[in-house]
Amino acid sequence: MNTVFQIGLTVLMFGSLFSVLTLSLNLQYARGGMINFGTVAYFAAGAYAYAIVTQEPPHGLDQYLVGLDMPWWVGFIAAGIAAMAFAILTGWPTLRLRGEYLALTTFAFAEMLNSLLVNERGIGNGTVGLANVERPDANILGLSENIVYALAAFALMLATAYAFRRLLASPYGRAVDAIRDDEVAAQAIGKDIARLRFQVFVISSIPIGFAGALYAMITTLVNPDLFSAEVTFFVWIALVLGGERTLLGVVIGTMALVGFQEVIRAIPFESVRAAEIAASAEDIVTGILFIVILRWQPFSALARRRQAA
Amino acid sequence: MTLLAQYALTGVVTGCFLILATIGFSLTRQVEGFLNIAHAEMLGVSAFITWGLNAGAGWPIIPSAVVAIVATALIGLFIGRVVYDPIRKLGPAVVLISSVGVAYVIAGLMHAIIGTGIRTLDIPLATTYKFFGLRITNYQMIVVGLAALTGISLALFLNRTKTGLAIRAMSANPELAASRGIDVRQTSRATWLLSSGLAGLAGVMLALIATLSTDIAFHQILQILAVAILAGLGSLYSVIVAGLIVGIAMDVSVFWIPAGYRPLIAFSVVIIALLVRPEGLSMKRRS
Numbered sequence: 001m002n003t004v005f006q007i008g009l010t011v012l013m014f015g016s017l018f019s020v021l022t023l024s025l026n027l028q029y030a031r032g033g034m035i036n037f038g039t040v041a042y043f044a045a046g047a048y049a050y051a052i053v054t055q056e057p058p059h060g061l062d063q064y065l066v067g068l069d070m071p072w073w074v075g076f077i078a079a080g081i082a083a084m085a086f087a088i089l090t091g092w093p094t095l096r097l098r099g100e101y102l103a104l105t106t107f108a109f110a111e112m113l114n115s116l117l118v119n120e121r122g123i124g125n126g127t128v129g130l131a132n133v134e135r136p137d138a139n140i141l142g143l144s145e146n147i148v149y150a151l152a153a154f155a156l157m158l159a160t161a162y163a164f165r166r167l168l169a170s171p172y173g174r175a176v177d178a179i180r181d182d183e184v185a186a187q188a189i190g191k192d193i194a195r196l197r198f199q200v201f202v203i204s205s206i207p208i209g210f211a212g213a214l215y216a217m218i219t220t221l222v223n224p225d226l227f228s229a230e231v232t233f234f235v236w237i238a239l240v241l242g243g244e245r246t247l248l249g250v251v252i253g254t255m256a257l258v259g260f261q262e263v264i265r266a267i268p269f270e271s272v273r274a275a276e277i278a279a280s281a282e283d284i285v286t287g288i289l290f291i292v293i294l295r296w297q298p299f300s301a302l303a304r305r306r307q308a309a
Numbered sequence: 310m311t312l313l314a315q316y317a318l319t320g321v322v323t324g325c326f327l328i329l330a331t332i333g334f335s336l337t338r339q340v341e342g343f344l345n346i347a348h349a350e351m352l353g354v355s356a357f358i359t360w361g362l363n364a365g366a367g368w369p370i371i372p373s374a375v376v377a378i379v380a381t382a383l384i385g386l387f388i389g390r391v392v393y394d395p396i397r398k399l400g401p402a403v404v405l406i407s408s409v410g411v412a413y414v415i416a417g418l419m420h421a422i423i424g425t426g427i428r429t430l431d432i433p434l435a436t437t438y439k440f441f442g443l444r445i446t447n448y449q450m451i452v453v454g455l456a457a458l459t460g461i462s463l464a465l466f467l468n469r470t471k472t473g474l475a476i477r478a479m480s481a482n483p484e485l486a487a488s489r490g491i492d493v494r495q496t497s498r499a500t501w502l503l504s505s506g507l508a509g510l511a512g513v514m515l516a517l518i519a520t521l522s523t524d525i526a527f528h529q530i531l532q533i534l535a536v537a538i539l540a541g542l543g544s545l546y547s548v549i550v551a552g553l554i555v556g557i558a559m560d561v562s563v564f565w566i567p568a569g570y571r572p573l574i575a576f577s578v579v580i581i582a583l584l585v586r587p588e589g590l591s592m593k594r595r596s
Binding site for chain 2: 002035093100101103104105107108109111112116118119134210229233236237240257273276277279280281282283284286287290291294295304
């Protein structure tokens with residue numbers, strides 16, 4: 001019972017956290033038509049910004065140069081700003097590229113950021129990363145830390161979903177949809193496509209930065225290994241799993257994927273080899289799920305049927 | 310100065326390997342119309358079949374390599390028919406994401422079968438030769454030689470044979486090719502065999518010049534993507550130029566910048582190239 005509760009809590013925590021990423025990706029891809037294969041970069045930018053802002057100034061063996069020792073909420077805001085800044089930096093030159101070219105360039109930018117974090121020890125101790133990242137004291141609320149952070153992640157997810165929903169229901173959202181459906185027509189009625197796409201890209205990266213800060217609080221550690229391209233693939237799989245375009249589907253897809261991984265991780269293994277095989281099995285099943293879902297698209301078929309009825 | 314020239318020479322070898330690795334990828338991109346992320350995993354498949362036959366079963370290297378290349382070509386054809394053919398009509402983005410799924414499956418299988426750790430082939434140690442103060446090993450020369458040979462035979466194949474011309478027609482304009490009586494399905498199968506076979510060849514080269522681990526493929530895909538974007542969509546000749554540019558840029562950069570940035574250089578070249586010329590080196594547009 002206790003393990004089930006623990007797994008449930010972990011799924012709620014990381015599921016909500018990654019749902020923020022999937023929701024943002026959904027806005028970029030399903031609404032804005034942009035394939036961002038560098039999602040992890042904005043996540044990493046947020047986490048590192050939070051860690052650097054809240055970290056004490058370096059001493060001893062530390063190789064990082066800046067630690068501002070500010071309260072957590074300053075770090076949280078800084079994380080959003082950092083992700084936004086990185087989105088402006090990367091979006092401005094690349095968004096005129098189309099489809100897969102955009103996918104590859106964003107992917108490249110994410111790899112570059114990762115490489116910078118590994119090689120420039122002045123940012124965050126290189127591969128060692130920043131440990132003991134500060135986080136607000138959860139005991140004030142009288143609940144265990146895991147519950148508080150799970151609730152915080154859930155709240156961030158709800159806030160993101162609400163904000164995006166409001167945005168998409170507004171005339172602005174309809175302009176975004178118009179561009180996705182027919183660029184020429186949208187341009188003909190005077191919508192500035194490049195500008196709208198850029199705005200969607202930047203706006204949707206802000207919650208990713210916040211999620212990064214929360215992730216740093218939960219793990220109390222940031223290092224380049226945590227922010228590899230696997231995170232990007234993970235979020236994409238979740239998006240595909242949930243079926244794009246509906247906010248609820250996106251969230252359920254992410255939760256299902258996190259749950260699936262947590263259940264496999266909770267199985268005790270006798271040997272290293274068995275654990276290794278289980279880890280590979282996780283990859284294989286994830287991959288097959290991916291292929292099967294894309295091929296038969298059960299979720300969109302379901303949605304179509306509901307519409308027809 | 311010699312040091313710089315040495316780096317440039319190593320860069321040429323890297324470039325030749327990248328050409329071998331990317332040609333198949335570009336071919337798939339042109340004929341099948343999508344970016345096959347799983348292409349790099351095929352390199353791994355071939356490298357590990359070679360390793361299994363050579364170091365595991367004790368075969369000599371050449372038959373192991375031949376079997377590995379043929380097996381990889383067939384596996385590629387199988388995946389192409391089972392996974393990609395039915396979803397091609399759903400558009401390139403869906404197929405691209407599916408190929409990530411395929412990459413996951415292949416990587417997971419390799420991990421399960423082979424496990425972690427570093428492997429090497431059971432072949433004699435490399436002999437180093439010196440020309441004008443520049444060092445090159447015999448295996449590196451094999452890579453350069455095979456890249457040149459592959460480039461020439463591929464050019465002959467695509468320009469002189471019926472299947473080759475059909476592949477080129479398909480890549481230029483699939484609808485027109487179909488309406489002019491080219492057997493689209495057969496050409497697509499030939500392409501899968503050819504591109505996976507080329508991945509197999511590149512995988513064998515990888516086994517020759519590098520130590521193998523199961524996550525090796527992932528590091529290759531980044532560079533393959535870099536070369537492929539730089540080359541753009543046009544002819545296969547631009548892949549040769551792009552491969553050499555990326556290879557030399559990566560290795561020569563080590564002269565000035567820490568070696569940790571080597572992979573980053575590949576992408577810096579690409580990003581700069583894309584910003585200056587969004588259609589790639591070949592300047593061709595796809596309709």
